[in-house]
Amino acid sequence: xxSVTQLGSHVSVSEGALVLLRCNYxxxxxxxxxxxxxxxxxGLQLLLKYTTGATLVKGINGFEAEFKKSETSFHLTKPSAHxxxxxxYFCAVSVGSGxxxxxxxxxxxxxxxx
Amino acid sequence: xxGVTQTPKFQVLKTGQSMTLxxxxxxxxxxxxxxxxxxxxxxxxxxxxxxxGITDQGEVPNGYNVxxxxxxxxxxxxxxxxxSQTSVYFCASSLLNGGRYEQYFGPGTRLTVT
Numbered sequence: 250x251x252s253v254t255q256l257g258s259h260v261s262v263s264e265g266a267l268v269l270l271r272c273n274y275x276x277x278x279x280x281x282x283x284x285x286x287x288x289x290x291x292g293l294q295l296l297l298k299y300t301t302g303a304t305l306v307k308g309i310n311g312f313e314a315e316f317k318k319s320e321t322s323f324h325l326t327k328p329s330a331h332x333x334x335x336x337x338y339f340c341a342v343s344v345g346s347g348x349x350x351x352x353x354x355x356x357x358x359x360x361x362x363x
Numbered sequence: 364x365x366g367v368t369q370t371p372k373f374q375v376l377k378t379g380q381s382m383t384l385x386x387x388x389x390x391x392x393x394x395x396x397x398x399x400x401x402x403x404x405x406x407x408x409x410x411x412x413x414x415x416g417i418t419d420q421g422e423v424p425n426g427y428n429v430x431x432x433x434x435x436x437x438x439x440x441x442x443x444x445x446x447s448q449t450s451v452y453f454c455a456s457s458l459l460n461g462g463r464y465e466q467y468f469g470p471g472t473r474l475t476v477t
Contacts, residue, residue, distance in 0.1 A: 258403065281463065292453060292468040300463050339405060349394045349457045349466060353405040
């Protein structure tokens with residue numbers, strides 16, 4: 250069975266600083282990997298995903314993530330944080346060519362200070 | 364397209380009461396699922412369906428029933444509500460194919476059981 254670990258339930262950065270949110274996965278087969286963002290009292294929005302091909306994936310709002318098979322990681326980064334980036338971020342994994350079931354990490358709350 | 368819609372947005376139940384959370388999508392997606400979100404736990408899969416007439420259990424199915432009589436609708440039933448079912452419930456849908464396609468999430472239903 251697959252699993253996802255997000256290191257750090259809360260991450261604090263200053264506006265303009267680098268954002269790094271960590272995600273490690275466990276899967277016995279090649280995974281599909283996702284980052285979702287949840288703003289307060291809203292549903293989840295897809296930031297980016299890795300399925301096959303290029304390991305550096307660019308998403309919306311200036312975020313990107315790199316799939317590193319050797320490290321079983323899919324860390325999310327953004328060069329310069331904005332106040333509007335404050336939200337909760339979820340890493341998720343899906344395996345197999347059949348169904349679409351996602352297994353989520355526990356989430357990381359990103360706090361951005363002026 | 365309205366996307367994925369959920370009703371109600373908020374609900375308060377007494378222990379032992381029953382109710383149905385409604386979920387509908389207008390994108391002709393085969394795959395639909397229900398997740399619950401609890402603080403510090405991420406999203407956990409309750410039940411999912413890969414098409415009309417087909418449902419299966421996820422990670423935390425106890426206390427919940429589902430059915431899928433049409434492609435569009437996937438209601439979640441709580442037979443006898445318990446305080447442990449206090450949570451935010453999200454419905455999601457996607458095309459099939461192992462997570463290659465984006466999952467679209469509804470806005471959520473916030474349920475409190477007293």
